[in-house]
Amino acid sequence: MEEALSGQLSRTVLVRIRSALPSLRPSERAIAELVLADPSRAATMSIGDLAGQGGTSTTSVVRFYKKVGYSGYSDLRLDLARETARESLANNVPAGVYEDINTSDSLRDIVSKIAFNETMSIADTAQVLDVDKLAQAVQAISTSRRTDIFGVGAGGLVGEDLQQKLHRIGLTSFSWSDPHAALASAALLDGDGVAVAVSHSGTTVDTVDFLLAAKAAGATTIAVTNHADSALGRTADIVLSTAARETTFRSGAMGSRIAQMMVVDCLFVGVAQHSHEASVAALQKTHAAVQGRKLLRGNASA
Amino acid sequence: MEEALSGQLSRTVLVRIRSALPSLRPSERAIAELVLADPSRAATMSIGDLAGQGGTSTTSVVRFYKKVGYSGYSDLRLDLARETARESLANNVPAGVYEDINTSDSLRDIVSKIAFNETMSIADTAQVLDVDKLAQAVQAISTSRRTDIFGVGAGGLVGEDLQQKLHRIGLTSFSWSDPHAALASAALLDGDGVAVAVSHSGTTVDTVDFLLAAKAAGATTIAVTNHADSALGRTADIVLSTAARETTFRSGAMGSRIAQMMVVDCLFVGVAQHSHEASVAALQKTHAAVQGRKLLRGNASA
DNA sequence: GTAGTTGGGTAAATTATTTACATGGGCCGG
DNA sequence: CCGGCCCATGTAAATAATTTACCCAACTAC
Numbered sequence: 001m002e003e004a005l006s007g008q009l010s011r012t013v014l015v016r017i018r019s020a021l022p023s024l025r026p027s028e029r030a031i032a033e034l035v036l037a038d039p040s041r042a043a044t045m046s047i048g049d050l051a052g053q054g055g056t057s058t059t060s061v062v063r064f065y066k067k068v069g070y071s072g073y074s075d076l077r078l079d080l081a082r083e084t085a086r087e088s089l090a091n092n093v094p095a096g097v098y099e100d101i102n103t104s105d106s107l108r109d110i111v112s113k114i115a116f117n118e119t120m121s122i123a124d125t126a127q128v129l130d131v132d133k134l135a136q137a138v139q140a141i142s143t144s145r146r147t148d149i150f151g152v153g154a155g156g157l158v159g160e161d162l163q164q165k166l167h168r169i170g171l172t173s174f175s176w177s178d179p180h181a182a183l184a185s186a187a188l189l190d191g192d193g194v195a196v197a198v199s200h201s202g203t204t205v206d207t208v209d210f211l212l213a214a215k216a217a218g219a220t221t222i223a224v225t226n227h228a229d230s231a232l233g234r235t236a237d238i239v240l241s242t243a244a245r246e247t248t249f250r251s252g253a254m255g256s257r258i259a260q261m262m263v264v265d266c267l268f269v270g271v272a273q274h275s276h277e278a279s280v281a282a283l284q285k286t287h288a289a290v291q292g293r294k295l296l297r298g299n300a301s302a
Numbered sequence: 303m304e305e306a307l308s309g310q311l312s313r314t315v316l317v318r319i320r321s322a323l324p325s326l327r328p329s330e331r332a333i334a335e336l337v338l339a340d341p342s343r344a345a346t347m348s349i350g351d352l353a354g355q356g357g358t359s360t361t362s363v364v365r366f367y368k369k370v371g372y373s374g375y376s377d378l379r380l381d382l383a384r385e386t387a388r389e390s391l392a393n394n395v396p397a398g399v400y401e402d403i404n405t406s407d408s409l410r411d412i413v414s415k416i417a418f419n420e421t422m423s424i425a426d427t428a429q430v431l432d433v434d435k436l437a438q439a440v441q442a443i444s445t446s447r448r449t450d451i452f453g454v455g456a457g458g459l460v461g462e463d464l465q466q467k468l469h470r471i472g473l474t475s476f477s478w479s480d481p482h483a484a485l486a487s488a489a490l491l492d493g494d495g496v497a498v499a500v501s502h503s504g505t506t507v508d509t510v511d512f513l514l515a516a517k518a519a520g521a522t523t524i525a526v527t528n529h530a531d532s533a534l535g536r537t538a539d540i541v542l543s544t545a546a547r548e549t550t551f552r553s554g555a556m557g558s559r560i561a562q563m564m565v566v567d568c569l570f571v572g573v574a575q576h577s578h579e580a581s582v583a584a585l586q587k588t589h590a591a592v593q594g595r596k597l598l599r600g601n602a603s604a
Numbered sequence: 605g606t607a608g609t610t611g612g613g614t615a616a617a618t619t620a621t622t623t624a625c626a627t628g629g630g631c632c633g634g
Numbered sequence: 635c636c637g638g639c640c641c642a643t644g645t646a647a648a649t650a651a652t653t654t655a656c657c658c659a660a661c662t663a664c
Contacts, residue, residue, distance in 0.1 A: 078383045085384035115428035126417035254567045265556045
């Protein structure tokens with residue numbers, strides 16, 4: 001009978017009604033049974049409708065929901081809607097979304113499976129992603145003078161995406177798709193440079209060579225891969241792990257691409273935030289630096 | 303826009319609101335944003351409350367929900383309750399994931415928010431994606447002689463991804479990033495050609511021009527956009543709608559890119575399956591054709 | 605039989621919703 | 635630069651929903 005029941009903590013509307021049943025008057029009970037019989041329909045009816053269907057009056061409906069513990073009809077109604085929504089979701093997981101896509105699937109099945117697969121790839125990656133490593137990567141990129149990015153195939157697109165993003169916030173970066181150009185550029189990096197390699201398997205020779213060259217040149221190396229213990233993962237200073245559920249259908253590489261993209265997004269937002277803080281900090285420093293001189297002048301130029 | 307939307311098919315309230323956003327008047331949009339900011343709270347408020355909070359009038363609230371496609375306020379309210387119940391169940395969401403990313407977020411917060419945002423963008427898009435339209439698009443691309451793809455910025459990468467994929471299953475396609483080259487190529491399409499444009503807003507002039515040129519040349523035109531009622535959407539023969547949750551942080555355009563990619567993946571798998579079926583059918587035909595001769599031999603080579 | 609109690613309803617008061625209409629500001633043709 | 639027109643928005647009236655106040659009938663206990 002407490003107050004707290006309305007709103008979020010209310011998963012028990014139906015339970016409450018059921019347990020209140022014995023203490024209800026006949027006409028109130030008629031309403032209760034109507035509600036229990038089809039809660040989702042009840043949620044859409046007005047007090048008047050409900051009274052009509054139950055062969056009773058609006059007053060009895062009011063008495064009913066007060067006894068069940070609600071202070072207003074819309075509270076009951078909303079909880080009813082919420083509860084039924086939950087239930088319909090529970091047994092709504094489309095069958096077979098775990099399976100790989102096969103030729104007998106309808107387009108609807110395909111959409112479900114892809115959505116499920118990609119969703120899970122993101123969720124799993126969020127889980128697996130090491131925040132400390134991410135922080136190191138953010139730090140490295142934020143403070144680097146230049147960032148070289150390399151990936152082949154799908155990884156190349158992800159790399160390009162990162163490059164576009166970094167460029168937009170004023171950081172110097174290059175995305176290479178040609179192995180030779182990438183190698184050449186990596187070799188020219190120095191201690192202030194960063195190299196990022198994107199590869200699902202972590203076994204592509206070109207990608208590993210790229211990181212090795214960057215490392216030899218003294219740069220900080222970052223790998224985005226599903227397999228931290230691959231050649232690529234072992235080479236990199238910082239490994240950002242994805243956790244893609246790879247479907248094999250026509251090697252669409254969908255899960256891995258989505259997961260890589262998600263990691264890149266995190267990296268980008270981290271860097272954007274970091275450099276934002278850095279510039280604020282820099283501003284404060286310069287501000288402090290001129291502060292001592294201000295007393296003498298009317299206005300100091302920054 | 304009629305009846306069908308209330309009740310069970312209604313998990314898309316927020317999606318509907320989001321996609322209606324551009325076509326809403328300022329005061330209606332204020333309401334929409336209020337609702338999007340905290341849907342579960344909105345569900346508990348009356349029209350008057352909502353109007354007050356949004357600094358506008360009840361009339362505007364009414365106009366808002368009518369435009370979003372509801373015939374009555376309580377319909378909207380119930381759907382809102384249902385949808386938020388569904389989401390809070392789906393992945394017992396950490397507090398505040400609905401908010402945009404801000405400078406005080408830790409890296410862990412950032413990862414959570416991005417994961418949530420992208421996950422929801424995919425789920426919403428899966429919901430909103432019209433399977434019939436998708437089927438038409440699959441059919442068009444599968445049977446076309448050539449597919450031209452165009453997008454700017456993030457959309458360009460998505461286009462390239464589609465191109466890579468189609469290429470891998472042996473279909474002729476081009477992904478353009480230069481508007482002039484795209485236009486020129488589009489103008490050379492004919493009735494057997496398909497043009498695909500990828501644009502979140504659907505308002506980029508170059509993108510619309512590209513589709514118009516393709517259409518004028520007689521090709522089938524497909525748009526992948528968040529806003530079906532945009533210039534781009536109205537131009538295209540087939541519109542594939544995304545339903546991205548756009549965060550504004552540094553205009554990362556993360557949600558939209560992920561959603562577009564998911565649509566492209568569906569398109570690709572559909573096409574792959576379609577042509578696979580076609581080849582299976584062809585195999586069966588040839589198989590049947592030689593069947594008559596088999597009786598005479600011990601082993602027929604296919 | 606009468607007073608008290610209980611279940612239930614009618615109708616009035618309140619509050620929420622929808623609709624009809626008015627206003628005011630910006631823009632276009634002259 | 636003026637008048638008219640249209641769009642966006644609001645005010646207020648009409649309608650519909652809700653909640654409350656009050657009443658009646660039936661049953662119970664003396």
